[in-house]
Amino acid sequence: DIVMTQSPLSLPVTPGEPASISCWSSQSLLQSNGYRYLNWYVQKPGQSPQLLIHLGSNRASGVPDRFSGSGSGTDFTLKISRVEAEDVGVYYCMQGQQNPITFGQGTRLEIK
């Protein structure tokens, strides 16, 4: 199974400041077709998870451009250029390359 590891697990951020979350996979998520099957989700309080970034760096429909994803085979990063109050929630990375599909532990973003 592919193990997904996130850091940090807690992230206090001042509004307007940038934020960054790292995610590592125990196996490369880069496929021969050039796709990286790494996704980012946010679960806001009381809500279902929602897709932010798919295929490593593609923003999902409706996601603000202050969110960006990057990374190579095993090391990935989610960046928020300027955190807003509405960004509070738990952020998860997930590998969709092979079954069993696996998630990172989650990173709780809070506003200072």
Place this chain on the structure above:
Amino acid sequence: EVQLVASGGGLVQPGGSLRLSCAASGFAFSNYWMSWVRQAPGKGLEWVANIREDGSENWYVDSVKGRFTISRDNAENSLYLRMNTLKVEDTAVYYCARAFQGAFDYWGQGTPVTVSS
């Protein structure tokens, strides 16, 4: 508008059974893999099972193999999860989700399952 509406959760005793349903609308259901993902109270997300577009292939997390069965009815645009021999550790909110390019691009609202005596 894509909608996934999960139902069927509730309180069940250990060893009991439950069948979850997920009604899909707003997209061509038969063209997508579908999944169930769960979240235990205060915990993170755990993928449970997925099923191919035509129902011919399915996969499960090890902890539910032999106890849970995922199925679908493309004529009814519905996804199901039959859960047998339920354990206390199966207590969670269960989400149905649509799979696309290795991601879950739409999620239902979740249905809570509590396994307790």
